[in-house]
Amino acid sequence: MRTGGDPAQRRAEDATALARALADALAGGPPVVLGDPPPRPVPAGVALVLRTSGSSTGVGRPVALPAQALAASVAATHTRLSGPGRWVLALPPVHVAGVQVLVRSVLAGTEPVVAPPGPFDPDALAATLGAAPDDAPLYLSLVPTQLHRVLAEGGAALEELTRCAAVLVGGAATPRTDLERARAAGVRVVTTYGMTETCGGCVYDGVPLDGVRVRLREGRVLLGGPTLAAGYLDDGPQPFEADADGRWFVTSDAGELDADGRLRVHGRVDDVLVTGGVNVHPAHVERLLEPVAGEVVVVGVPDPEWGVLLTAVVTRDVPLEALRDAAGHGPQAPRAVVVVDTIPTRGPGKPDRRAAAALAAAALDGRTER
Known part of the structure; x- marks a missing residue:
């Protein structure tokens, strides 16, 4: 590991080195393996082995991503947006959203613009965007927490976001109020849905990218098309299946298709x-609470009366009654509220529900009000 020197320069050099390794892998060279080596051999044609964030189990699984799938993902993304462009790396390139910034840059033939290291800083992002060349459409990928902080900061950070031809926001659900505020300010926000197993976002603003297929089975979302992973390189279950329509990844997500065919x-x-x-x-409850609670994650705390006590973990000091009003006072209305400085996250900014539930349980321990 290198030491010394300017941290921003080191991060840029590391991103450049990773981009070169990815370019070689996409051209048929050795695969790029990020994280611990997988227990199974890497199949031929795989360019990237990337671990999931482990949001449900706490342990990430190694996913084999073929060069062909990554290329299909990039081509479909650029077709949906304004064509190949210059991408800004504001996410760590250890999860799929950050790595895809580099893959898209490689296949677009452009150098990525790299934000400085350290905790996310809206002012630093503003400076990065302000220094970016204007020779191609400028694209940025963020997680919802980053967008929320830019909106809270306002000023130069928000103004610079309007330079982008698209700001992709994914990795977790984005509060509706943040989307409305960003779009009202002129930011071209695109919500993305996908996962490591689909080479990242494959449904933009509820609409599948070209070639991507969406199917529902008893409310569970299945995804198909050319961006699917080859599988997991471990001994765990393989939630992939095939039929006359091709291969499918059986996600762990529940969803529905609106009347206009958009995935929710x-x-x-x-x-x-x-x-x-x-x-x-x-x-669903979080979406109801967002207008009054801001950043919120809803968890269950063991309770002898309710089984689990529906609890809102929030960063804004909001009375419980205001939250219950927002949720409609039905079974989905929270019965407790816990205020924290920050919502715990995992991986690329996803709420860490297990950590939030532990915080809530500790905060409510001994409380009798229900």
């Missing part, structure tokens, strides 16, 4: 909380 994702199937005998999707 409700949250993970295994995140469903049973409170008082009623199934509640935390992500």
Whole structure:
């Protein structure tokens, strides 16, 4: 590991070195393996082995991404946007959203613009965007927490976001209020849905990219098309299947198709909380609470009366009654609120529900009000 020197320069050099390795792998060279080596051999044709964030189990799984799938993902992304462009790296290139910034840059033939290292800073992002060349469409990928902080900061950070031909936001659900504020300010926000197993985002603003297929099975989302991974390189289950329509990845997400055919994702199937005998999707409740709570994650705390006590973990000091009003006072209305400085996250900015639930349980320990 290199030491000394300017941290920003080192990060740029590391990104350049990784981009070169990815370019070689995409051209048929040795695969790029990020993280611990997988327990199984890397199949031929795989350019990248990348671990999932482990948001449900706490342990990431190694995913084999073929060069052909990565290329299909990049081509479909650029077709949906304004064509090949210059990408800004504001995410760590250890998860699919950050690595895809480099893959897209390689296949577009452009040098990525690299934000400085360290905790996310809207002012630093503003300076990075301000120094970016204007010789091609400028693209940026963020997670919802980063967008929220830019909106809270306003000023130069928000103004520079309007330079971008598109700001892709994914990795977790984006609060509706943040989307509305960003778009009202002139930011061309594109919400993305996908995962490591689909080479990242493959559904933009609810509409599948070219070649991507969406199917629902008893409310569970299945994804198909040319961007699918070859599989996991471990001994765990392989949630891939094939039929006459091709291969499918069976996601852990619940969703529905709107009347206009747009996909609406409700949250993970295994995140469903049973409170008082009623199934509640935390992500749905979070959307109801966002206008009054801001950053919020809904968790269940074990409770002798309700089974689990529906609890809102928030960063804004909001009265419980205001949250219950926002949720409609039904079974999906929270019965407790816990205020924290920051919502715990995992991987590329996803809420860490297990950590949030542990914080909530500790905060509510000994409380009798229900």
